[in-house]
Amino acid sequence: MKPASSDQILYDIESASFIAGGRTILEPLDLELAPARIYGLVGANGSGKTTLIKLLAYQQKPAAGAIRLLGRSIDSYGDRELARCVAYMPQFTPPAESMTVRELVGLGRFPWHGTLGRFSADDAARVEIALSQTDLLVLADRLVDSLSGGERQRAWLAMMLAQDTRCLLLDEPTSALDIAHQVDVLALVRDLSRERGIGVIVVLHDVNMAARYCDEIIALRSGRMVARGTPEEILHPDMLDRIYGIAMGVTPHPVTGAPISYVA
Amino acid sequence: MVERASLPIGLWGAMGLLATLLFMQQVGLQWPAASAGPTGLGQVIFFYSVLPRAAVALLAGAALALAGLLLQRILRNPLAEPSTLGISAGAQLAMATATIHAPLLMEYSPGLVAFVGGIAAVALILSLTWRRGLEPVSVVLAGMMVALTANAASAALILANGEYLFSLFIWGGGSLVQQSWYPALTIAWRLVFGFAAAVLLLRPLAILGLDDASARNLGVSLHATRFLIIALAVWMATTVAAEIGIIGFVGLAAPALAALSGARSLKQKLVAAPVIGAILLWLTDGLVQLASGPGGERIPTGAATALLGGPLLLWLLPRLRMFEWPSLAASTSSGRRVSRPWVLVILIGIGALVAAVVGLLVGKGPAGWSIASGTVMTDLAQWRAPRIAVAAAAGGLLGAAGVVIQRVTSNPLASPEVLGVGTGAGAGLAAVLLLAGMPGLAWQLTGSAIGALAVLAAILILGARGNLGPERLLFAGIALNALCSAVLTAVIALGNVQSYVLLRWLSGSTSEAGAVHALVGFAALLVLSTPLLVLGRWLEVLPLGDATARALGLPVRAARTTLVVIAALASAFAAMFVGPLSFIGLIAPHLARLLGLGRARQHLVGSILLGALLMIVSDWLSRMAAFPYQLPVGLFASLLGGPYLIYLLGKGVQRHG
Numbered sequence: 001m002k003p004a005s006s007d008q009i010l011y012d013i014e015s016a017s018f019i020a021g022g023r024t025i026l027e028p029l030d031l032e033l034a035p036a037r038i039y040g041l042v043g044a045n046g047s048g049k050t051t052l053i054k055l056l057a058y059q060q061k062p063a064a065g066a067i068r069l070l071g072r073s074i075d076s077y078g079d080r081e082l083a084r085c086v087a088y089m090p091q092f093t094p095p096a097e098s099m100t101v102r103e104l105v106g107l108g109r110f111p112w113h114g115t116l117g118r119f120s121a122d123d124a125a126r127v128e129i130a131l132s133q134t135d136l137l138v139l140a141d142r143l144v145d146s147l148s149g150g151e152r153q154r155a156w157l158a159m160m161l162a163q164d165t166r167c168l169l170l171d172e173p174t175s176a177l178d179i180a181h182q183v184d185v186l187a188l189v190r191d192l193s194r195e196r197g198i199g200v201i202v203v204l205h206d207v208n209m210a211a212r213y214c215d216e217i218i219a220l221r222s223g224r225m226v227a228r229g230t231p232e233e234i235l236h237p238d239m240l241d242r243i244y245g246i247a248m249g250v251t252p253h254p255v256t257g258a259p260i261s262y263v264a
Numbered sequence: 265m266v267e268r269a270s271l272p273i274g275l276w277g278a279m280g281l282l283a284t285l286l287f288m289q290q291v292g293l294q295w296p297a298a299s300a301g302p303t304g305l306g307q308v309i310f311f312y313s314v315l316p317r318a319a320v321a322l323l324a325g326a327a328l329a330l331a332g333l334l335l336q337r338i339l340r341n342p343l344a345e346p347s348t349l350g351i352s353a354g355a356q357l358a359m360a361t362a363t364i365h366a367p368l369l370m371e372y373s374p375g376l377v378a379f380v381g382g383i384a385a386v387a388l389i390l391s392l393t394w395r396r397g398l399e400p401v402s403v404v405l406a407g408m409m410v411a412l413t414a415n416a417a418s419a420a421l422i423l424a425n426g427e428y429l430f431s432l433f434i435w436g437g438g439s440l441v442q443q444s445w446y447p448a449l450t451i452a453w454r455l456v457f458g459f460a461a462a463v464l465l466l467r468p469l470a471i472l473g474l475d476d477a478s479a480r481n482l483g484v485s486l487h488a489t490r491f492l493i494i495a496l497a498v499w500m501a502t503t504v505a506a507e508i509g510i511i512g513f514v515g516l517a518a519p520a521l522a523a524l525s526g527a528r529s530l531k532q533k534l535v536a537a538p539v540i541g542a543i544l545l546w547l548t549d550g551l552v553q554l555a556s557g558p559g560g561e562r563i564p565t566g567a568a569t570a571l572l573g574g575p576l577l578l579w580l581l582p583r584l585r586m587f588e589w590p591s592l593a594a595s596t597s598s599g600r601r602v603s604r605p606w607v608l609v610i611l612i613g614i615g616a617l618v619a620a621v622v623g624l625l626v627g628k629g630p631a632g633w634s635i636a637s638g639t640v641m642t643d644l645a646q647w648r649a650p651r652i653a654v655a656a657a658a659g660g661l662l663g664a665a666g667v668v669i670q671r672v673t674s675n676p677l678a679s680p681e682v683l684g685v686g687t688g689a690g691a692g693l694a695a696v697l698l699l700a701g702m703p704g705l706a707w708q709l710t711g712s713a714i715g716a717l718a719v720l721a722a723i724l725i726l727g728a729r730g731n732l733g734p735e736r737l738l739f740a741g742i743a744l745n746a747l748c749s750a751v752l753t754a755v756i757a758l759g760n761v762q763s764y765v766l767l768r769w770l771s772g773s774t775s776e777a778g779a780v781h782a783l784v785g786f787a788a789l790l791v792l793s794t795p796l797l798v799l800g801r802w803l804e805v806l807p808l809g810d811a812t813a814r815a816l817g818l819p820v821r822a823a824r825t826t827l828v829v830i831a832a833l834a835s836a837f838a839a840m841f842v843g844p845l846s847f848i849g850l851i852a853p854h855l856a857r858l859l860g861l862g863r864a865r866q867h868l869v870g871s872i873l874l875g876a877l878l879m880i881v882s883d884w885l886s887r888m889a890a891f892p893y894q895l896p897v898g899l900f901a902s903l904l905g906g907p908y909l910i911y912l913l914g915k916g917v918q919r920h921g
Contacts, residue, residue: 057814057815058814059811059814059815078817079814079817079818079819080817081817082817083815083816083817084817086815087815088811088815089815090809090811090812090815093812094674094807094808094809094812096807096808097674097676097807097857098601098857098862099862100601100862103804103862103863107804107805107808107816108816110801110805110816110817110818111816111817115799115801115802115818116798143601163816
C-alpha cells in the first residue's frame with residue numbers, strides 16, 4: 001500500500017443509511033472526514049454512533065448510499081486490503097484467552113502476512129514498535145487476561161498499531177475504565193495520532209472527554225447528524241440541548257479555560 | 265420478552281379440541297366392540313386400555329408441567345425440568361439397577377426406586393453446582409452430564425443383561441400403552457397433592473423467584489423451602505417416570521408456553537401450565553396412536569414429545585428472559601504458559617506411547633496380573649492392538665474437534681459432546697441403519713458425518729441469527745442433544761437388530777474394533793488434523809470474535825465453514841468408534857491449556873495427544889475394571905470427563921467473584 005498524500009480525504013460518506021429489523025438506525029448521512037485528525041462521535045444511547053462506526057469499519061454494509069475510503073469505494077477493498085488501511089476496535093473487546101500481550105499484538109500483522117505467509121523480521125519489528133509506543137514492553141509476556149482494564153485496552157490499541165493502518169476506529173474505548181485510565185488511553189490515542197499522522201474516529205460517551213481530546217466532534221441524535229464542529233462550537237448550551245435533549249450548561253475550566261459542560 | 269402474550273388462548277382450545285377429536289376417533293374404533301356385550305374383550309380393552317390411556321396422558325402431562333414449573337421457579341432457571349436435570353435418567357438407571365440387583369424392591373415399589381434415583385441425580389447436580397450459586401447454565405450442563413452418564417450406564421447394563429432388560433429401554437421411550445387404571449390413579453393423587461402443596465406455598469414460591477438476598481430479606485427460610493419444593497417436583501416427575509417412562513420436554517415447554525400465552529403471575533401459571541401440559545401430551549399421544557399401524561406403535565410417545573420439544577426449545581431460546589449471571593466465557597483461562605511448549609508436546613506424545621505399550625502388555629488374566637511377552641504377547645496383541653489404536657485415534661480426533669469448536673465459538677465449554685454433535689452423528693447413523701438395514705462401515709461413517717455436520721451447522725446458524733451468547737449456545741446444543749437422543753431412543757425402541765447396533769454404539773464400546781477400524785481411524789486423524797495445523801492462524805484469530813477477525817481481514821465465513829466441516833467430520837469418526845459421550849473433546853483441550861499450551865498449533869497438537877492418551881487409559885481401565893467383563897470405553901471416558909466439567913464450572917465463579 002503506497003501512502004496516500006496527506007490532503008486526500010480519508011472517508012467520504014454519501015447518503016449512507018442503515019436499517020435493521022425494519023427500523024431505520026441511521027438516516028441517510030453525508031460526511032467527509034479528513035486524515036490525521038481525531039473525530040469524536042457523541043450522542044445519546046441508540047443515536048447510531050456504533051452503527052456509523054461499524055459502517056466505517058465495513059463490519060456492516062450500508063442499506064443505501066456509498067462510503068469511499070481514500071477515494072475508493074469501500075466495497076472494492078479485499079478483506080486484508082481493507083484491514084491494512086483501517087483498524088477497528090469493537091465496543092466490547094473479547095477475552096483473549098491464554099494469549100500473551102505480544103501474541104495479541106502480533107495478530108495485528110495478519111492483514112500483512114495472511115493465513116500462510118511467514119511472520120517476517122519486519123512483522124516482528126513492527127510489533128516491538130507498537131509495544132514500545134504503548135508502553136507495554138514490560139508487560140509483553142504477561143497474559144492479556146491478567147492485565148488491568150486500562151492495560152488491556154492499551155494492548156488492543158497496540159494490536160491496532162501493529163496493523164499499521166491509516167485510520168483507527170474505536171468504539172467506546174473508555175467505557176469500562178475509571179477516569180484515570182480514560183485519560184490515559186485517550187491521551188495515548190491523541191499522541192499516536194499526532195506522531196504517526198493517523199486519522200482516528202472514536203465513539204465517546206462523555207462529551208467533555210471528547211472535547212478535551214478530539215479535533216472535531218460529530219454529534220448524532222436518533223440516527224441523524226445534529227451537529228458537527230470544534231469542541232468550542234459543540235460545547236454550547238443550545239448545541240448540547242440539541243444533542244442530548246436536556247438542559248445543560250457550560251463553564252470554563254478553572255485552569256485551562258476550555259469549556260466544560262454540566263447538567264443544569 | 266416472554267411476558268408478551270404472543271400465543272392466543274384460542275390456540276389451546278383448538279389443540280385441546282384436536283386432541284379430543286383424536287381421542288373420539290379411538291373411542292369410535294373401540295366402542296362398537298365394547299358395546300357389543302357386557303363381558304366381551306372389546307369392553308375390557310375400552311375400559312382398561314383406551315380410557316385409562318387418555319387419563320394417563322392428561323394427568324402425566326399436567327404433573328410434568330407442574331414439576332417443571334416448580335423446578336424452574338425454585339432454581340430460577342427457565343430450562344429446568346425433569347429431563348434436563350437428569351431426574352428421569354437417574355430414575356431409569358435406578359430402576360435398571362434394581363431390576364437386576366434387587367428385584368424384590370422393584371416388585372414392591374418401582375415408584376420408590378425411581379424416586380431414589382431421581383432425587384440422587386438432583387442431589388448430585390445441586391451439590392456439584394452449589395458453589396456457583398446454582399447458576400442456570402451450570403445446573404443444566406451438570407444435568408446433561410448426569411443424564412448422559414446415567415443413560416450410558418443403563419445402556420451398558422442392558423447390553424450386559426441382554427433381553428432381560430431390553431423392555432426397560434422401550435419403557436425409557438415412554439410408551440403410554442395402558443392395561444389398568446392403576447398408573448392413572450397413582451399419578452392423579454400425586455398431582456392433587458403436588459398442586460395443593462404448590463398453592464399453599466404460593467407466597468414463598470413467588471419470593472423465591474427473586475434472588476437469594478431479596479428472598480432472605482423478606483424472611484423466607486430459603487433452603488428448607490427450596491428442598492421441600494424440589495423434593496415435591498422430583499416426586500411427581502419420578503412417579504410419572506416409574507409408571508410410564510421418560511417423557512421429555514413437557515415440563516420444559518408447558519410453563520414457557522403458558523408464559524407466552526400471557527400467564528403473568530405465578531397463580532395464573534400454576535393453572536395454565538398443567539392445563540397446557542395435559543393438552544400437549546394428550547395431543548402428542550393422539551398423534552402417535554394415529555400414526556401407529558397394525559404392527560403396533562412406531563415410536564413411543566416420550567420420544568415423540570422430544571421430537572416436538574427439541575425444535576420448540578430452539579425456538580424459545582432467543583425469547584427466554586433469563587437472569588444474567590456473570591459470563592462463563594472468560595472463566596477458564598489458565599494463568600501460566602510453559603517456556604518450551606514443543607518439549608511439553610513431545611513429552612505428552614511419549615506419555616501416550618507408553619500408555620499404549622502398557623495397555624498392550626499389562627493385563628489381568630484368570631491368574632491375576634501379568635505382563636505379556638513372547639508368543640503370549642503376539643497372541644494377545646492381535647486382540648488388544650486394534651482396540652488401543654482405535655481408542656487412540658478416536659481420542660485424538662475428539663481432541664482436535666474440541667480445540668476447533670472451542671476456538672470457533674470462543675466458548676470454553678463447547679465441545680462435540682456438549683453441543684450434541686456426537687448424538688447428531690448417532691442420529692445420522694440411525695437413519696442409515698433404518699434405510700439400509702446392515703450397511704458397511706463406509707455408509708455408517710457417511711451417515712454419522714452428515715448427522716454431525718447437520719447439528720453443528722444448525723448450532724452455528726442459530727448462534728449467528730439469534731446472536732446467542734456462549735450460554736445460550738450451550739442450551740441450543742442441549743436441545744439438539746435431546747432431539748437426537750429422541751431419534752435414537754425411538755429407533756432403539758423398535759427392538760430389532762439395528763437397535764442392538766445403536767445400543768452398542770450408544771454405550772461406546774471398542775470391543776469389536778478390528779485392523780480396518782484402526783486404519784480408518786488413523787487415516788482420518790492424519791487427513792483432518794493436517795489442514796488444521798496449516799490453518800493454525802485462523803484458530804488463533806477466531807476466538808477474538810467475529811468483529812475482530814473481520815477487522816483483521818480474515819475471511820470469517822469461509823474460515824468458519826472450513827473449520828466446522830473438519831470438526832464435524834472428526835467428531836463423526838470419533839463417535840463412530842467410541843460412541844457419543846466421552847467428554848474427551850471437552851477435557852483434552854482444557855488439559856492442554858492448563859499444562860500451558862496457549863498458541864493455536866501447540867494447543868491443537870497437545871490436545872490431540874492428550875485425547876489419545878486419555879482414551880488409551882480409558883480403554884485399558886474399561887478392560888480391567890470388571891474383568892472378565894468388558895465395560896464400554898465411552899462410559900469410562902465420560903466418568904473421567906464429567907467431573908472435570910463440573911470442576912470447570914465451579915472454578916468460574918471464584919475468578920469473577
